Amino acid sequence: MTVTIYHxxxxxxxxxxxxxxxxxGVEPIVIDYRKTPPARTRIRELVSAAGLTLRQAIRQKDTPYAKLGLAGTSLSDEQLLDAIAAHPILLNRPFVETPLGTRLCRPxxxxxxxxENADIGPFTKEDGEVIIDAEGKRVTGSGSA
Known part of the structure; x- marks a missing residue:
């Protein structure tokens, strides 16, 4: 199984x-998208495959989003892509691609x-939030990080 993460x-x-x-059990292809930004067409593919609009894939927090005036709803996708090309940190993360689909994994x-193997055993996030308990059950009600 090939898995790619824009990380x-x-x-x-x-x-x-x-x-x-x-x-x-998978060692993914890891792309630090800040150092190796995806091309415009690749961004469009990722966003579309994830079922999002380009605007939904823009990260506002801890980015130059406000400073660049990107809040305006009249901006075209081309203008948003220009902003991402100039400031890759604007692309939200992480996008993950597998044979089973593409997601913006927030949370x-x-x-x-x-x-393919989502039975990963117990898993606790860095902040201590339990995602999968000791019995291997997914904890419901997990909030986003």
Missing amino acids: NPECGTSRNTLAMIRQS SELVLDIL
Whole structure:
């Protein structure tokens, strides 16, 4: 199974997602999208495959979103792609692609829906939130990180 994660190693959600992928027995292709930004067409493919609009894939927190004036609803996809090209950190993360689908994994446990082996055993996020308990059951009501 080929799994690709568009990853930001400074992001806890991204690190948790990567850890779940690895705990499933898969060593993914890890792309630090800040250092190797995906091309415009690739961004469009990822966003579309995840069932999102480009605007939904834009990260506002801890980015130059407000400073760049991206809140305006009149901006076209091309303008948003221009902003992402200039500031890759604007692309929300982590996007994960597997043969079972593509997701923006926020919260990180969404990755379990697209892994062939989602039975990863107990898993606790960096912040202490239990995602899968000692019996291997997914804990419901998990909030996003």
